[in-house]
Amino acid sequence: MTDHLDAARVMAAQCLCFRARRTARAITRAYDEALRPTGLQATQVTLMNAVALGPDGAQPMGQLAEILALEISTLTRNLRALESAGLLDVGRSETDRRVRVVRLTETGKTRLAGALPYWKQAHGEIVTALGADTAADLHAALDATAQAMSPAEGRKAGQKHSTA
Amino acid sequence: MTDHLDAARVMAAQCLCFRARRTARAITRAYDEALRPTGLQATQVTLMNAVALGPDGAQPMGQLAEILALEISTLTRNLRALESAGLLDVGRSETDRRVRVVRLTETGKTRLAGALPYWKQAHGEIVTALGADTAADLHAALDATAQAMSPAEGRKAGQKHSTA
């Protein structure tokens, strides 16, 4: 009769989804607070930064979705707000009219550059709060997980996982 | 002139917010897919499980918010859907009428119990995909981070934060 209570305890003690989300929430709140003066949120800075990294400063939506491991439908709407705010432009590819190409506006570039110091501050505060070692462990574990769960994983060097 | 390009690379390479969110998205998708047959999402199972863990199977909202590191306003709405679905009840505390006490309905208990095998499956698949070591590292890093960033941190051993 404590059966399902035990089960509930096991779930609480082991669930990676709960843990990943809880930590993401906490970290996001910290970044958002530090970024408050910039008028940008952490997700928006992340998105703009991914755009800025594209060759020639432009990035096709599909590419962005892959980089960020985001649904393309989510991207559609996240871009919308930034486009309305005049921070980026969404155009169509010349060579393939289906493809939407994202690019920062001059305003967007300025705002992104202006957010950098605040991002650095947020990052620094978190690393301080965690300690350098824990922060490095977290970074490594998150990257390893993202890579292992990427749909692209396994396509290259012979892995031992069984997608087939 | 590669200045801000470098900055963008640094941000992409180091940002913990991006990493935490990306990983949380990927993990959540995996759990949600495994839970599909149950009609419940990972967040909902997490929430219901936290309720089930309360003394006597009941949990005050404030307690839930703290356990889950969730804004109480978020909790208000997340509970609403589950209440409408008849999976839990939200009542008021006898001793303090401000406090809302959450409790699973019989249906809720059944549904949660029924979701357990699917949760186990999701968990197992992810541990397999990551490898036991990486999974353990991730678990530890997420917990350490959540604890370090918890507002309750510092209340015990002499810290330098200024809550007063």
Place this chain on the structure above:
DNA sequence: AAAAACAACTTGCATATACAAGTTTACACC
């Protein structure tokens, strides 16, 4: 005991996220 202060939520507003079902454009094949 009335007033002030506080605690525990709820609501308004805005963004983030995903799946399923559409739409538009490209491409392959006959």
Place this chain on the structure above:
DNA sequence: GGTGTAAACTTGTATATGCAAGTTGTTTTT
């Protein structure tokens, strides 16, 4: 060179999340 299929989004719908500003009920002050 039309037709069918596939790719790259977009839209509809639903949930998740958080801050700021209420609301209601409790506790503290005076």
